[in-house]
Amino acid sequence: MAKQQIVIGxxxxxxxxxxxxxxxxxxxxxxxxxxxxxxxxNDPEYDEEFFEDYFNGHYDVTCPKCMGAGKMLVVxxxxxxxxxxxxxxxxxxxxAECEAERMAEQCF
Numbered sequence: 504m505a506k507q508q509i510v511i512g513x514x515x516x517x518x519x520x521x522x523x524x525x526x527x528x529x530x531x532x533x534x535x536x537x538x539x540x541x542x543x544x545n546d547p548e549y550d551e552e553f554f555e556d557y558f559n560g561h562y563d564v565t566c567p568k569c570m571g572a573g574k575m576l577v578v579x580x581x582x583x584x585x586x587x588x589x590x591x592x593x594x595x596x597x598x599a600e601c602e603a604e605r606m607a608e609q610c611f
Contacts, residue, residue: 505576511594516587521579528566530573536562 505520524530539562542549549557556562565571578591 504579504582507576509578509591511590514590516590518587518591519579519582520576521582522574523577525566525569525573525575527568528573532566532569532571532573533560533563534566535560536564538562 505522506517507520509516509518525532528534535557539557544554566573569575578588580588583591
């Protein structure tokens with residue numbers, strides 16, 4: 504178990520952390536290039552060689568969530584105080600709302 508300082512508002516907390524396998528890349532450190540999301544095997548724009556390269560990982564990119572590590576240090580929700588977890592969950596919810604608003608603004 505690792506400890507890390509997390510600042511929320513004006514308060515610094517020493518927090519117990521744990522390593523987990525990245526849920527985006529499943530520990531591989533890379534993902535299929537999002538530029539190709541939604542392509543079809545029947546798409547005439549892409550030939551057999553392209554799909555062979557694609558399925559062999561030729562176009563993969565570094566996982567943006569774990570930055571290629573395949574694992575991430577996360578808050579250990581089983582080994583921190585309820586006081587901290589309450590504040591942390593509120594902060595995480597607020598950040599998610601802000602991110603959703605930012606993404607919605609980009610759509611216009």
